[in-house]
Structures are given as structure tokens and as C-alpha cells.
Amino acid sequence: MSKLFSRLKLVLQFIYTSIGFFPTLISLLFFGLAVLMIYFETRGISNYLKDDLPFFIITHGETANMILSTIASGIFSLIVFSFTMVMLVLNQASSNFSPRVIPGLISSKSNQKVLGLYLGTLIYTLVVMVNVRSEHYDADLPGLAVFLAMCFTILCLAFFVYFIHSISASIQIDNILEGIYNTTLAKLHKEIELDEGAKLPAIFETGNWLDLESRHTGYLQHVDRKSVISLCQQHNVVLEFLQPLGNFVIKGLPFARVTNTLKDKDSFCENLDVLLHYYQEELAEINYLYGFKQITESAVKALSPSVNDPGTAIKAIDYLTDLFIVRMGLTDEKIYHDDEGTLRLRLDEVSFEELMGACLGPLRVYGKEDPVILLRLLNLFQSLCYGVAKHPKYKDILYNEASHILQDANATIKNPGDRGKLNAMAKALNTTDALPRKLALLTP
Structure with missing residues (x-):
């Protein structure tokens, strides 16, 4: 279970930091809303509101088709322009500053939400468009659904102005530096809270150790500390990583060691390998x-x-x-204990x-x-x-x-x-x- 949970956390972390997380999530929400509105239209909601809200309910088929077609083509143009702006910003940031700041710019949640609103509105419009003049409605047209498409389009135009401002501000080096600084500072404070500040016991100088060879070549970026401590507790050993996180390890060469009381090295290494994560992105929220x-x-x-x-x-x-x-x-030398206060892990900075x-x-x-x-x-x-x-x-x-x-x-x-x-x-x-x-x- 700990293996599955560790892998799941890594997958969720990558999904959350990717540029497509919020656009995909918001698009699914708009698709669900479109299906829900079509269901209400089949129940005659537009026919029910036509007398009370005549200005909001569209009853002319050609007008509805023209509105939806215009919305679809206009939103598609906004999407193309916005994604082009994002690519230009990333290219300029890579050229003028450092390529390593790009992951932080990609993971900007505000811009992702705006792009998600565009995609969601386009999907909503397309779903409503294919249901115009369907024989399943009591009313001639899904008028309320078309009106909501117009409202979403107006909202997209408002957020387009915000997007231009946001994307212009995100490329300014002052904002980039401040964002990196705040993220790094928050990560440092979190590490200080977890730091036990204890002195190294004599076991690291006088104990007998068994070297563990790396099963991968790459940058060891993240260790699931709680799961690793639990694994060491199960095998009743102390684990020490020979290099700090972020360093390059080579397959077949020692990268960690354990006390020689380890009985089943293969099983321990197999379980440990699942709890270690190798990837290329350099994110300050993961490693300060x-x-x-x-x-x-x-x-x-x-x-x-x-x-x-x-x-x-x-x-x-x-x-x-x-x-x-x-x-x-x-502290440079960091050690961690299990819930019972027994030393289990050393992971130096x-x-x-x-x-x-x-x-x-x-x-x-x-x-x-x-x-x-x-x-x-x-x-x-x-x-x-x-x-x-x-x-x-x-x-x-x-x-x-x-x-x-x-x-x-x-x-x-x-x-x-x-x-x-x-x-x-x-x-x-x-x-x-x-x-x-x-x-x-x-x-x-």
C-alpha cells in the first residue's frame, strides 16, 4: 500500500504542476454543465422561462446558430492567440533569463485557469450547438443554454484582458525573481520545521555499513521520507544517503548504505526504489x-x-x-527518527x-x-x-x-x-x- 501511495503522490504532483491540469479540469466541468443544461432543456426549462424572461431566451433558430458559430470561432481564435502568447513568453524567459525558470512559469495557476475558461466555453458551445433544433425539446430551441454561452463568452473577454496583463507581468524579471524567492523561502521554512537539529550519533563513524547500489541513472530529486522511515522500521535498519537530494547518481554505483543487520537486501532495495523519484524538472517547491x-x-x-x-x-x-x-x-547533517524515537534515516543537505x-x-x-x-x-x-x-x-x-x-x-x-x-x-x-x-x- 505504501508503494502505491508513494507513486500516486508523485503522479498527482506532476499532474498538478503541468500546464494542462486546470485547463483539463475546467473543461470537464464545462462539459458536465453543458450536459446538465441539455437535460434541463429536454425538461422544457426554456419554454417555462420564455414568458418571464423573454429577453434572455432565444427563440429564432438562425439567430441561435449564428451566435453559437460566432462564439465557437471567436473563442478558438482566443485560444490560439493565448497559447501563442504563452509560448512566446516561455521562449523569451529562456533566452533572457534562465531556462530553469520555465517550469515555474508553466505552473502559474492563474494563466492555466484562464486557458481552462476558454477551452471550457468552447466545449460548452459545441455541445449546445449540436443540440439546436433537436426533436427532444418541448421548446423549439435550447434558448437558455444559448444565453449562458453568450454569458460565458463575455466572461472570456473580461478574462482575456486580465490574461494580457498577467502574461505581461509574468515575463518581468522582478516578478520572476520574487516568485522564486517566495517559493524558496517557504520551502526553507518547511525544512527547518522538519529539522530535528540533533547531533550525529557515533554509529555513522564507528558502525558497520552495507553499501546499496543505485538502480537508476539520473538526478535523485525526491525521497518519500515517511515511507522510507517506515520501511527502515520494518527491516530494523538505519539508512544513510551518501549524496544530497538533487545530485546525479549512476546505476550500479553506491548511493546509500544501511547497517549490516539487513537480512533481505534485494527486498529492501526493491521497496526502497519505489520510494525514490527521479525526474529532470528543477522546482523550488520540491528542493530549495x-x-x-x-x-x-x-x-x-x-x-x-x-x-x-x-x-x-x-x-x-x-x-x-x-x-x-x-x-x-x-543543519547540514539531517537525521530522522521513527514514531518510537529510534534513528532510521540520514539525509544530508x-x-x-x-x-x-x-x-x-x-x-x-x-x-x-x-x-x-x-x-x-x-x-x-x-x-x-x-x-x-x-x-x-x-x-x-x-x-x-x-x-x-x-x-x-x-x-x-x-x-x-x-x-x-x-x-x-x-x-x-x-x-x-x-x-x-x-x-x-x-x-x-
Whole structure:
């Protein structure tokens, strides 16, 4: 049952994040509404309302056919235009920012709902159209159903204006960065809530372990933690993954290990394989590391000569500053216990040092000739120095990364005024007393 439940969760997750989820769901609802209205028409609802609401009930066959035909062709044109707009937006986002932001744009629920309204109205209109002048009605025409088709068309026109505004806003890099930041921040807070914050027991250093070989080649993106803990409880073992989530694993090579008390390795590996998910999309709501990665790549793209948008890079650095401060509250080595308090799982995070290097390294390399970017990076460390007081183990990491920035600046920045500003910022960092050693200033 746990296997089926785990697979079902993965399938539902992919369905929910796909671009066709809400359009399909809303289309089915409109189809059901059309069938329901046809049923009411067979019961004579239009004939019943014709005297009380004569302006709403259409009784002329040619007029009804003309209205429905116009609606169908018009909505079809709206659908084609809207999907074309979506493809253009995705292409522009891939070219100007980073291809990895595309999954987040595709999963935009507001645009999916608008497209679903278009498709639903078209399906509703077609169902009503084929039932005009049917011999099953007491009235000559399904007049109320035709009137509802007109109402849905007016609603589509109103939402078309909203769609143009929404799709125009979604391509703005400020909105893209803010969306990635909010998603990453929410995922980080969720991980902190699940983090037990316990120290590693001695078993990981002194215990006897049995390596498990990967049955797949690809990116291990998600682990069903509750089900894996339950599986370890059934076999009475401790499981440790050798690589953080999101890393590339190779079939046939060790990717995890268990305590050597495991009696049935084949059965355990078969059940474990069902609870591991491999896929290519990099969604920040699944792994917060992808949020850091997407923000960094957007900033690097903005620093390229083809884009030349340092303002976007500065905003990305500001978002990274807050995310780094929150990340400090998450332990690098994460362990999980079962309901009885017995250790069952270790699933490490990418270390804070590796994360900072992966994010700040490209920004430092591509922005080392821009004093504004260098000053912003040093300002990032000034903010982190205030947050590191609660997490002193990260002081050496901050010192090393800040030193790298100053070393690059010393080699590339020639203007005396800019060098003076950078030295002033370095002195401000030294006065915080948050670093283990004083930073070396740029040479005169």
C-alpha cells in the first residue's frame, strides 16, 4: 500500500504542476454543465422561462446558430492567440533569463485557469450547438443554454484582458525573481520545521555499513521520507544517503548504505526504489536548492554583455542575502527518527559552504569588474555578519568567501575611488567582530 501511495503522490504532483491540469479540469466541468443544461432543456426549462424572461431566451433558430458559430470561432481564435502568447513568453524567459525558470512559469495557476475558461466555453458551445433544433425539446430551441454561452463568452473577454496583463507581468524579471524567492523561502521554512537539529550519533563513524547500489541513472530529486522511515522500521535498519537530494547518481554505483543487520537486501532495495523519484524538472517547491540556483543564474545572465542589467543582479543578491540568513538555521547533517524515537534515516543537505560557493562564485567571477556588484556582495556579507551570531560555526565560511571577493577586486578594480569604497566596506566588516580574522584590504 505504501508503494502505491508513494507513486500516486508523485503522479498527482506532476499532474498538478503541468500546464494542462486546470485547463483539463475546467473543461470537464464545462462539459458536465453543458450536459446538465441539455437535460434541463429536454425538461422544457426554456419554454417555462420564455414568458418571464423573454429577453434572455432565444427563440429564432438562425439567430441561435449564428451566435453559437460566432462564439465557437471567436473563442478558438482566443485560444490560439493565448497559447501563442504563452509560448512566446516561455521562449523569451529562456533566452533572457534562465531556462530553469520555465517550469515555474508553466505552473502559474492563474494563466492555466484562464486557458481552462476558454477551452471550457468552447466545449460548452459545441455541445449546445449540436443540440439546436433537436426533436427532444418541448421548446423549439435550447434558448437558455444559448444565453449562458453568450454569458460565458463575455466572461472570456473580461478574462482575456486580465490574461494580457498577467502574461505581461509574468515575463518581468522582478516578478520572476520574487516568485522564486517566495517559493524558496517557504520551502526553507518547511525544512527547518522538519529539522530535528540533533547531533550525529557515533554509529555513522564507528558502525558497520552495507553499501546499496543505485538502480537508476539520473538526478535523485525526491525521497518519500515517511515511507522510507517506515520501511527502515520494518527491516530494523538505519539508512544513510551518501549524496544530497538533487545530485546525479549512476546505476550500479553506491548511493546509500544501511547497517549490516539487513537480512533481505534485494527486498529492501526493491521497496526502497519505489520510494525514490527521479525526474529532470528543477522546482523550488520540491528542493530549495533549485531556488538558489535559479536566482543565481538569473543574476549571472543579467551580468552578461548581451543583457547588461546590473540592477537585476543587485536585486538577486538582495534576495540571496535573506535566503542565506534563513539557511543558517538549517543543519547540514539531517537525521530522522521513527514514531518510537529510534534513528532510521540520514539525509544530508548540501552544506552551507558548498551552497555559498555555488551561488557567490559565479557572481564574483562575472561581476568582478563591476564595483557596484562587488559592493553589493560585500553588503551581503555585512548582513550575514549580523545573522551569524546565532550560528558561529559559519564564521570561517563567511571570512573565506569575503576574502575571495576582495582578492578578485584587488586584481581587477583599478580606479582609486572604487578601491577606496571597497576598502571602506571591508573595514566596516572588520568592525563587526563577526569574522574570525580581519579581512585584508585592497593594496593602495
